[in-house]
Ligand SMILES: Nc1nc2c(ncn2[C@@H]2O[C@H](COP(=O)(O)OP(=O)(O)OP(=O)(O)O)[C@@H](O)[C@H]2O)c(=O)[nH]1
C-alpha cells in the first residue's frame with residue numbers, strides 16, 4: 001500500500017492533494033502523519049486570495065480574510081500574505097485576472113510559499129489552470145474545511161463521512177495531471193497517465209465511494225437504534241457558528257468534558273449528555289459548528305451527524321456577541337439550519353462571550369445617540385440591555401446573555417432552559433408527573 005506522504009514536494013506534472021484521514025486508503029493521502037500539512041519539516045506558509053464583489057465593504061472583506069487565515073492556522077499552516085481583487089465574479093479560467101495571477105506567482109516564487117488558498121470553491125478546470133500556472137499546492141475552501149474535518153473527526157461515522165466527502169471532492173478532479181494512483185500500481189518507467197489510467201483511477205475512486213456509502217448506511221442504522229434506545233427524553237441540541245463557545249457551554253451545563261479550544265471546528269463529532277434541571281432530565285448534544293460558504297455537498301455528507309440537530313426538540317443557538325460579524329453569523333446558522341431541514345425547530349438564542357463585548361464608547365453616554373452603521377461597514381455596538389430588548393422584540397421570545405467561560409448569567413440561562421424543557425416534557429407526557437416518567 002503506497003500510503004506515503006506526498007505533499008512535501010511537488011512532482012513535476014503531478015497534482016498535490018493532501019487529505020489527512022488516516023483511514024483514507026489510496027496512496028494519494030498525503031499528510032498522513034496525524035495532521036494537515038505536517039509532512040513538511042517547518043510550518044507551511046500560505047497566500048490567501050479573495051475575489052470580493054464590488055459592493056462588499058473593506059471591513060467585511062478583512063473579516064472574511066481573517067476567518068480564512070484562522071482556518072488555515074487551524075489546519076496547521078500560516079498565512080503570510082493576502083491578495084484581493086474586486087471583480088463582479090471570479091474569472092472563469094483562473095479565479096483572478098491575468099495581472100493579479102502574475103503578481104501572485106511572482107510573490108510565491110520569490111518567497112517560496114507552499115500553497116495558495118482561495119476563499120471560494122474552485123471548479124476542476126480553475127484548479128488545473130492555477131496549478132499549472134502557480135506550480136504550488138492549490139487549496140480551495142472545500143478542501144481546506146475537509147482537511148480540518150479530517151483532523152478532528154474521531155468516531156467511525158465522522159471519519160467515514162469525511163473520507164466519503166474527500167473522495168467525492170476528488171472524483172471530478174481526476175484529470176490528465178493526476179498521477180498519484182499510478183504510484184500505487186508501481187511499475188518501472190511509469191509512463192504518464194493516459195486516458196486508460198485516468199479511467200482506472202476513476203473506477204477505484206467510484207468503488208471506494210460506493211463502499212463508504214454502504215458503510216455509512218450500516219453505521220447510520222446502528223446510531224439510529226442507539227438514539228431510539230435513549231428513550232423518550234426531551235432532546236436539546238447546541239447549534240451555532242464555529243468557535244462561538246458551544247462546547248464550553250456544554251461542559252458547563254452538562255458537566256461534560258468536551259474538547260473546546262480557540263480553533264475552528266474543534267468539534268466534529270456530536271456528544272450527548274444527560275442533564276437534569278428543575279428535576280426534569282433531558283439530553284443535551286454538542287454539535288459541529290457552521291461556517292459561511294460551507295458547500296452544500298459537504299453539509300450533505302454530514303447528514304447523519306446532523307441528525308442530532310434534526311431530531312432535537314429545542315435548539316440552543318449560541319452566538320459569539322464579541323465577534324464583529326455576529327449578526328451575519330446568526331444568518332448563516334439560520335440558513336444552514338434551513339438547508340438541513342431544521343428551520344422550524346423552537347430556538348432559544350444564547351448570546352455568549354459577553355465578557356469580551358465592548359459597546360461603542362458613545363453608548364456609555366446615556367444621552368448619546370445610537371449611531372448608524374459606520375462608513376467602514378462595521379455595525380454599531382449598542383449596550384447589551386439595548387441589544388437584548390431589540391432581539392426580544394424581534395423574536396417575541398426571551399434571549400439570554402452569558403459568558404460560559406466566566407460563568408456569568410448561567411442561572412438565568414438554566415431557568416429559561418428548564419422552563420422550555422419542562423413545557424416540552426409536559427407536552428409529551430400530559431398525563432404523567434415528571435417523577436412517574438423517571439421512576
Ligand atoms: N472570552 C470568552 N471566551 C469564551 C467563552 N466561551 C467560550 N470561549 C472560548 O471560545 C473558544 C471556542 O470555544 P468552543 O467551546 O470550543 O467553541 P465551539 O462553538 O464548540 O467551537 P467549534 O466546536 O469549533 O464549532 C475557546 O477558546 C473558548 O475558551 C466566553 O464566554 N468568553
Ligand SMILES: [Mg+2]
Nearest residue numbers: 246247266267
Ligand atoms: Mg465545539
